[in-house]
Amino acid sequence: MGRLVVVSNRVPSSKERVQPAGGLTVGLKDAIKGEPSLWFGWSGNAQGKDDEPRPVIEEQGGTTYATIDLTPAQHKGFYQGFSNGILWPVCHYRLALMSYSREELQTYLEVNALFARVLKPLLKPDDVIWVQDYQLFTLGEALRELGVRNRIGFFLHIPFPPPGLFGALPGAEQLLRAIGRYDVIGMQTEEDARNINASFEPLGIAVRAGVFPIGIDPQSFLRDAISGGRSAQVKRFDQAVGDRPLIIGVDRLDYSKGLPERFHGFDRLLRRFPQHRGKVSFLQVAPVSRGEVQQYRRLRRELDELAGRINGDWAEMDWTPLRYITRAVPRKVLASVHRRANIGLVTPLRDGMNLVAKEYVAAQDPEDPGVLVLSRFAGAAPELPDALLVNPYDPDEIAEALDQALGMSLSERKRRWSRMHEAVTSTTAATWARDFLQVLRGAPEAA
Numbered sequence: 001m002g003r004l005v006v007v008s009n010r011v012p013s014s015k016e017r018v019q020p021a022g023g024l025t026v027g028l029k030d031a032i033k034g035e036p037s038l039w040f041g042w043s044g045n046a047q048g049k050d051d052e053p054r055p056v057i058e059e060q061g062g063t064t065y066a067t068i069d070l071t072p073a074q075h076k077g078f079y080q081g082f083s084n085g086i087l088w089p090v091c092h093y094r095l096a097l098m099s100y101s102r103e104e105l106q107t108y109l110e111v112n113a114l115f116a117r118v119l120k121p122l123l124k125p126d127d128v129i130w131v132q133d134y135q136l137f138t139l140g141e142a143l144r145e146l147g148v149r150n151r152i153g154f155f156l157h158i159p160f161p162p163p164g165l166f167g168a169l170p171g172a173e174q175l176l177r178a179i180g181r182y183d184v185i186g187m188q189t190e191e192d193a194r195n196i197n198a199s200f201e202p203l204g205i206a207v208r209a210g211v212f213p214i215g216i217d218p219q220s221f222l223r224d225a226i227s228g229g230r231s232a233q234v235k236r237f238d239q240a241v242g243d244r245p246l247i248i249g250v251d252r253l254d255y256s257k258g259l260p261e262r263f264h265g266f267d268r269l270l271r272r273f274p275q276h277r278g279k280v281s282f283l284q285v286a287p288v289s290r291g292e293v294q295q296y297r298r299l300r301r302e303l304d305e306l307a308g309r310i311n312g313d314w315a316e317m318d319w320t321p322l323r324y325i326t327r328a329v330p331r332k333v334l335a336s337v338h339r340r341a342n343i344g345l346v347t348p349l350r351d352g353m354n355l356v357a358k359e360y361v362a363a364q365d366p367e368d369p370g371v372l373v374l375s376r377f378a379g380a381a382p383e384l385p386d387a388l389l390v391n392p393y394d395p396d397e398i399a400e401a402l403d404q405a406l407g408m409s410l411s412e413r414k415r416r417w418s419r420m421h422e423a424v425t426s427t428t429a430a431t432w433a434r435d436f437l438q439v440l441r442g443a444p445e446a447a
């Protein structure tokens with residue numbers, strides 16, 4: 001069997017290779033374990049020179065990592081500009097947040113072509129190539145144009161919007177034709193697959209996207225949730241919260257995650273259901289991400305103001321309603337706070353999957369599980385119908401679900417949790433990678 005070649009925009013740093021943080025790295029680490037593999041992509045360094053880059057090659061844990069630096073102009077146009085400032089909002093159904101620039105599209109195409117040129121000499125004839133995510137829509141086509149005949153698969157971690165919405169992006173047709181050159185295309189949900197297939201149809205693109213929902217490693221998250229409880233940070237937190245009910249939210253600080261609406265939802269809970277005042281607290285961890293993009297800076301200001309207002313309105317001398325942290329928190333600490341929390345509050349306006357929802361379920365104590373309040377627009381929602389599903393745009397609906405969760409009987413909590421737990425342990429990071437690679441390896445060779 002040939003090697004597995006993974007290509008993603010960012011290659012995990014040597015620390016992340018040992019202790020992966022996000023879903024993509026966890027899932028892929030599992031996939032590359034025990035088979036010869038190569039992982040290729042950007043090093044994370046944006047101070048590269050203008051000459052054609054030479055990849056830096058490292059071996060670690062049986063995998064070869066090959067990385068290149070980007071120049072400041074490539075980083076700005078390809079990564080910050082076209083990927084995060086244009087494709088990200090469009091794919092999350094937020095056309096009005098896109099700031100389109102033809103130059104940035106050009107840089108995006110150039111960096112994808114550059115990836116292809118640097119990768120090609122590293123390939124062997126029987127390798128299978130698995131390309132990850134929206135930064136690399138056109139990499140497969142660029143490889144084909146260089147004469148690469150290997151099987152090439154593509155997985156999209158974020159949503160794919162309906163054809164009319166994606167079609168409003170200038171250059172959409174060019175991107176769709178490029179995506180259509182992959183041998184296997186994977187999406188998170190049925191809805192995403194329907195949307196991209198409907199975009200392919202009028203262009204006569206024959207390939208059809210399939211559904212491969214990503215998951216977590218539930219056993220390892222549960223272990224972290226249990227062992228994290230012994231840390232001093234968690235003990236201090238437990239003391240501060242006491243036996244009051246706790247709501248937890250964990251997200252990158254991103255406008256797709258519905259954070260202002262969620263804060264308003266918590267505010268409505270306290271306004272409309274006074275029995276919870278002075279009791280329930282809400283911990284939101286939201287590490288700043290993409291701080292250089294204007295929309296993200298604006299969101300941060302909005303949340304700072306809202307958090308201040310909510311605490312100003314409701315706090316008492318001995319009770320802080322909202323704890324809001326914009327720094328990263330160690331994974332074990334987070335896992336153990338998930339276990340302690342009575343409610344996991346996950347309300348993205350749109351999300352490819354949302355692994356936090358699955359992590360919350362995995363971390364629970366089966367004898368006294370908490371309740372998941374989940375947006376119906378998260379990719380995880382169709383897999384977790386036993387969560388309390390809400391429309392994340394409606395703070396009143398969020399408040400009502402929180403009130404319902406706070407009053408839910410132990411038997412109902414157990415019933416809902418055990419079905420969710422079944423879903424989280426049957427679709428994991430490992431099954432995601434295994435299922436995708438099985439289809440890719442079985443695909444006919446490029447003509």
Ligand code: ADQ
Pocket residue numbers: 021022023024157158214250251252285286287327328329330331334351352353354355356357359379
């Ligand atoms: P993200 O948008 O990053 O991922 P998510 O799926 O929730 O969203 O994954 C985030 C990961 O980072 C989780 O494992 C979470 O625990 C971790 N994390 C978040 N905040 C953290 C913090 N403060 N400290 C430590 N860890 C933190 C994208 C898509 C998703 C899709 C994934 C995987 O947007 O929809 O589910 O890829 O495909």
